[in-house]
Amino acid sequence: MSHLSDKRIKELELIANTLRRHVIESVAHAGSGHQGGPLGMADVFAVLYFHTLNHDPKHPDWEDRDRLILSNGHTCPIRYAAMAEAGYFPVEELKTLRRLGTRLQGHPERIKLPGSETTSGPLGAGLAQAAGLAYAGKMDKKKWRVFCQTSDGEHEAGLHWEAMLFAGKNRLDNLVCIVDRNNIQIDGRTEDIMPLEPLRDKYEAFNWHVVECNGNDVEAVVAAFEATKSLFDKPICVLTHNIPGKGVSYMENNFLWHSQPFKPGEADAALAELDATRKQLKTELAKL
Amino acid sequence: MIRKEAKLVEPLLDPKIPQKPTRDGYGLGVVEAAEKNPNVLVVCADLTDSTRNADFKKKFPDRFVQVGVHEQFLAAGAAGLALGGKIPFITSYAMFCPGRAWEMVRTNIALNETNVKIIGSHAGVSVGPDGATHQAIEDIAIMRPIPGMVIIAPCDAVEAKKATLAIAEYEGACYVRFAREKSPVFTTEETPFEIGKAVTLRSGKDVAIIACGPLVYQALVAAEQMADEGLDVMVVNSHTIKPLDEKAVLHAAEACDAIVTVEEHQITGGLGGAVAEYLAKARPTVQEFVGVPNVFGESGEPNELLRQFGMDAPAIRQAVRKAYKRKTQR
Numbered sequence: 231m232s233h234l235s236d237k238r239i240k241e242l243e244l245i246a247n248t249l250r251r252h253v254i255e256s257v258a259h260a261g262s263g264h265q266g267g268p269l270g271m272a273d274v275f276a277v278l279y280f281h282t283l284n285h286d287p288k289h290p291d292w293e294d295r296d297r298l299i300l301s302n303g304h305t306c307p308i309r310y311a312a313m314a315e316a317g318y319f320p321v322e323e324l325k326t327l328r329r330l331g332t333r334l335q336g337h338p339e340r341i342k343l344p345g346s347e348t349t350s351g352p353l354g355a356g357l358a359q360a361a362g363l364a365y366a367g368k369m370d371k372k373k374w375r376v377f378c379q380t381s382d383g384e385h386e387a388g389l390h391w392e393a394m395l396f397a398g399k400n401r402l403d404n405l406v407c408i409v410d411r412n413n414i415q416i417d418g419r420t421e422d423i424m425p426l427e428p429l430r431d432k433y434e435a436f437n438w439h440v441v442e443c444n445g446n447d448v449e450a451v452v453a454a455f456e457a458t459k460s461l462f463d464k465p466i467c468v469l470t471h472n473i474p475g476k477g478v479s480y481m482e483n484n485f486l487w488h489s490q491p492f493k494p495g496e497a498d499a500a501l502a503e504l505d506a507t508r509k510q511l512k513t514e515l516a517k518l
Numbered sequence: 519m520i521r522k523e524a525k526l527v528e529p530l531l532d533p534k535i536p537q538k539p540t541r542d543g544y545g546l547g548v549v550e551a552a553e554k555n556p557n558v559l560v561v562c563a564d565l566t567d568s569t570r571n572a573d574f575k576k577k578f579p580d581r582f583v584q585v586g587v588h589e590q591f592l593a594a595g596a597a598g599l600a601l602g603g604k605i606p607f608i609t610s611y612a613m614f615c616p617g618r619a620w621e622m623v624r625t626n627i628a629l630n631e632t633n634v635k636i637i638g639s640h641a642g643v644s645v646g647p648d649g650a651t652h653q654a655i656e657d658i659a660i661m662r663p664i665p666g667m668v669i670i671a672p673c674d675a676v677e678a679k680k681a682t683l684a685i686a687e688y689e690g691a692c693y694v695r696f697a698r699e700k701s702p703v704f705t706t707e708e709t710p711f712e713i714g715k716a717v718t719l720r721s722g723k724d725v726a727i728i729a730c731g732p733l734v735y736q737a738l739v740a741a742e743q744m745a746d747e748g749l750d751v752m753v754v755n756s757h758t759i760k761p762l763d764e765k766a767v768l769h770a771a772e773a774c775d776a777i778v779t780v781e782e783h784q785i786t787g788g789l790g791g792a793v794a795e796y797l798a799k800a801r802p803t804v805q806e807f808v809g810v811p812n813v814f815g816e817s818g819e820p821n822e823l824l825r826q827f828g829m830d831a832p833a834i835r836q837a838v839r840k841a842y843k844r845k846t847q848r
Contacts, residue, residue: 297601299598339629339630340630340631341630341631347601348597348598348601348626348630349625349626349629349630350625351625352621352625355590355594355622355625355626358590358591358594358595358597358598358622358626359594359595359597359598359601359626360598361595361598362594362595362596362597362598362599362600362601362602362606363598363599363601363602364598365583365595365598365599365602366598366599366601366602366603366604367602369580369602369604370602370603388590389590389591389594389622392585392588392590392591393591393594393595395586395588396585396586396588396591396595
């Protein structure tokens with residue numbers, strides 16, 4: 231499927247495990263925040279920051295970098311975790327999440343945190359900014375690409391569809407919209423709240439390419455992002471099918487874990503499960 | 519008396535004074551700004567002609583971005599263009615942007631600190647027959663609480679062009695409101711204009727009118743007429759509502775000890791509110807407010823509507839008399 235060695239894939243799985251650990255620890259330490267989405271997106275973020283994105287953590291304003299716009303800003307614990315591991319800032323800083331004076335705001339702010347690319351939180355606005363950015367890149371014949379991470383729930387916002395029309399009209403093939411298709415939102419399952427299916431058909435009807443993958447399979451995610459490089463003349467949607475809360479069994483597929491405070495013992499149980507997975511991954515890695 | 523330094527046209531009260539809509543000044547200004555800076559773009563939401571972008575589109579077709587009836591995208595997409603190094607002028611009717619697009623203006627443009635220029639045409643009741651749905655009389659109020667937002671209401675087409683050029687040079691989010699209807703062109707190329715610096719057009723000692731937008735001319739008419747009543751009325755053009763020129767406001771309050779604010783906007787939250795908030799702290803002063811009295815607009819001819827809602831020269835004179843009376847009775 232992908233050109234990566236089994237060893238490299240296992241290493242990315244290990245990074246995803248580390249990111250999940252950071253999510254649990256930072257949200258538990260903050261006393262509030264979101265867990266379900268970030269855990270489900272951990273594999274995608276490991277691939278983005280450690281494989282796909284052309285970026286330089288020491289020079290977050292590097293002109294030729296790929297831009298990653300996080301539209302569903304509430305899932306920032308996973309982005310912060312990936313940025314810290316990649317070297318944008320010290321890992322210890324993750325403990326300041328949501329605290330007064332922190333660069334790691336409850337929803338990300340561009341001015342406060344170099345490398346966060348934009349300020350986000352109110353849903354449905356990320357693709358619009360990503361499309362504007364991609365349009366500017368095309369005007370200047372730049373090689374960099376714009377990746378926009380979105381949630382499925384935010385596809386209910388009208389602005390997102392305005393941006394889809396604009397990107398389709400202007401054939402922004404330097405724009406990749408990643409959808410965290412995890413089927414949950416705050417009040418329940420997306421198909422109960424406001425059905426989105428057939429989502430792939432909708433993107434295609436708006437003149438987008440669509441690539442689908444299992445977003446919790448690192449090798450499949452790598453292959454999906456590789457496939458985007460040979461798609462032209464239309465913007466590209468990477469529909470990643472994810473399990474919300476992935477990696478922590480009591481959270482998986484439970485919409486209540488979109489966001490809720492940990493009760494005593496819950497964070498420790500999550501970390502213990504992630505540690506067990508980590509040991510297994512390391513054993514498997516040693517054999518490769 | 520009219521200050522020579524203001525370099526206004528003469529004779530000022532000529533009934534045949536040339537008239538143009540302030541949006542025409544924008545149209546000229548944005549073309550000139552684009553000639554100076556290749557990063558200047560116009561983003562349009564299906565209103566090319568009426569927002570005066572036709573010349574720009576003709577001269578710079580590659581820098582004209584048509585987004586259709588997508589006012590939320592107009593604001594959010596422009597934030598992205600600005601992140602890509604462009605200086606987008608986003609244009610619609612003020613009712614739709616910033617009106618409909620307010621949260622995107624607040625979060626994606628202002629909090630995100632992007633260099634976007636928001637051009638709101640058809641502001642005020644003088645939009646006329648189109649009626650209340652299209653008459654933006656709340657736009658200043660919704661923009662004022664946004665940190666860092668520059669807000670300008672040019673008084674005529676000449677000042678509108680200067681404001682357009684000035685915001686292109688300024689680094690940061692700006693909102694400029696323009697009018698659809700023709701109004702007297704009474705300033706000249708030599709009239710001073712600087713963002714954040716009010717211009718005293720007429721000196722006086724009894725009451726100071728602080729005004730913005732095309733009604734500045736009505737304020738001047740009222741002030742000239744009141745000499746017959748023995749009242750010496752100062753007129754200050756506070757074209758920039760934010761940041762308010764506090765020094766000029768304080769000077770007016772100290773010189774006259776009574777203020778009348780004039781704007782084609784809801785009294786709530788507009789220029790009058792900004793002046794009152796400042797003076798309440800700095801120098802409590804008698805103040806009367808000329809503006810829309812907490813009602814929606816309606817269809818009618820522009821002049822009929824200004825009379826209907828108490829914003830024409832006779833209404834301004836009435837407010838000046840009231841302010842003067844309150845001051846002398848204190």
